[in-house]
Amino acid sequence: MTHSGERSPRSSIAGWLRTQGFLLLASAIGLLALLSPLLTPLVQQDDADTTAHSGDAPVLFAIITICTLLATMLVVADDQAGVGRAKTVALLGVLVAIDATLRIVPSFLGASPIFLLIMLVGCVFGASLGFQMGTLTLLLSAIVTGGVGPWLPFQMLAAGWVGMTAGWLPSVRNERLRIGMLAVFGAFWGLAFGFVMNLWFWPFAAPSTPSEVGLYWSPGLSFGETIGRYVRFYGVTSLGFDLFRSAGNVVLMLVLGGPILRLLTRYRSRFTWQPWEDDVAAPSGTATPGR
Numbered sequence: 563m564t565h566s567g568e569r570s571p572r573s574s575i576a577g578w579l580r581t582q583g584f585l586l587l588a589s590a591i592g593l594l595a596l597l598s599p600l601l602t603p604l605v606q607q608d609d610a611d612t613t614a615h616s617g618d619a620p621v622l623f624a625i626i627t628i629c630t631l632l633a634t635m636l637v638v639a640d641d642q643a644g645v646g647r648a649k650t651v652a653l654l655g656v657l658v659a660i661d662a663t664l665r666i667v668p669s670f671l672g673a674s675p676i677f678l679l680i681m682l683v684g685c686v687f688g689a690s691l692g693f694q695m696g697t698l699t700l701l702l703s704a705i706v707t708g709g710v711g712p713w714l715p716f717q718m719l720a721a722g723w724v725g726m727t728a729g730w731l732p733s734v735r736n737e738r739l740r741i742g743m744l745a746v747f748g749a750f751w752g753l754a755f756g757f758v759m760n761l762w763f764w765p766f767a768a769p770s771t772p773s774e775v776g777l778y779w780s781p782g783l784s785f786g787e788t789i790g791r792y793v794r795f796y797g798v799t800s801l802g803f804d805l806f807r808s809a810g811n812v813v814l815m816l817v818l819g820g821p822i823l824r825l826l827t828r829y830r831s832r833f834t835w836q837p838w839e840d841d842v843a844a845p846s847g848t849a850t851p852g853r
Contacts, residue, residue, distance in 0.1 A: 581633045585693050585726065588629035592719040595622050596758070599765035600779065600788060619712035626718050630697045633690060653829060654691060654698075657683060661695075662702035672756070672803030673810025676703065678818060680721060681748055681811075684728030685740075686826040692725025716762040723758075724751050737820060744823075745815040752808025756800045764795060 634651060661679045676699060684692020697718040704710050704717070731747060734740040765779045777795040779788060 581636045581690050584629040584633045584636070585690060585722075588626045588697075589719065589723070589726075591625050592622060592715065596716060596719075596761050619715055623715040623718075626697055626715050626722070627701065630694050630722070634694055650687065650691070650830075654683070654687075654695060658695060658698045658702055661699045662706055665703035665707055670810070671806040673806045675810070675814060676700075677721075677724060677748060677751065677755075677807075677811050678814045679822070680725045681728045681744055681751070681815070682819065682822050682826055684725035685731055685744060686823065686830055687729070689726045689729030692727075692729040693722040694725070696721035696723070696725035713759070713762055716759060720755050720758045724755065727751075737823065741815060741819045741823065744819055745812045748811030748815050749808045752811045753801075753804045756804035756807065757796055760792075760796055760800055764792060 634654070657679055661676050664675045664679075667675060680692065680696045680699060683695040700714070700718040700721045704714050728744070728747065731743060734743060767778055769778045777791060777798060779791060783791065
């Protein structure tokens with residue numbers, strides 16, 4: 563038997579599965595939409611900005627947004643005490659607004675400050691909140707900057723993956739080691755974000771000169787040839803910019819990551835919020851400290 567305001571392990575597992583289910587559903591559908599053109603024999607290759615995902619982008623946008631918002635609602639609904647998680651969602655809203663505003667800051671050759679908070683929120687509050695931080699930040703920033711287009715759902719998805727995978731990083735007590743780990747993680751995603759994002763338009767783009775044929779996809783290519791062409795395309799078109807994004811993530815994490823990490827950790831401890839993973843791991847009948 564559990565005390566009032568205390569969740570049983572079974573309800574904790576159910577809540578965790580419901581939230582993760584929505585996020586995994588959005589991720590799976592988004593990944594399928596991203597890769598499906600490569601499996602289609604008939605793809606119009608002309609102006610990628612106007613033809614790429616012109617039909618499925620609105621549907622994918624709706625799915626990702628709805629799944630993210632439902633996951634956010636479940637975070638609050640499954641908090642029987644009604645305080646800790648609600649305050650965490652309020653903090654998420656504030657951080658999303660701050661991070662979206664940072665997108666107005668001019669980027670330097672691909673470097674952007676918006677990934678810092680996404681990574682830190684995922685690291686401190688877990689994969690679920692990290693995913694929500696990423697998707698909602700890109701959604702709000704697109705509205706603020708007018709960057710709404712068929713690329714937006716894929717930007718939201720990729721940013722959500724940044725926050726989600728940050729929540730999978732091992733918990734390290736030593737702050738310097740943790741910041742170093744996050745800096746390496748940021749360097750990786752500085753490159754991986756661009757690598758993922760190019761996929762949204764690459765199958766629809768056509769070479770402008772005969773010498774560029776080896777950089778673009780065409781129906782009938784084998785798996786190995788497709789990978790080879792995409793790697794060459796990425797190296798020629800995006801790698802230079804993504805290196806600046808990667809370096810920017812490292813610098814921002816090393817300079818600002820420590821104070822922000824301590825602030826978020828203190829907030830998390832003050833309101834005794836624990837991810838479902840921690841609750842499930844606790845022995846049966848043991849109350850979470852502070853509840």
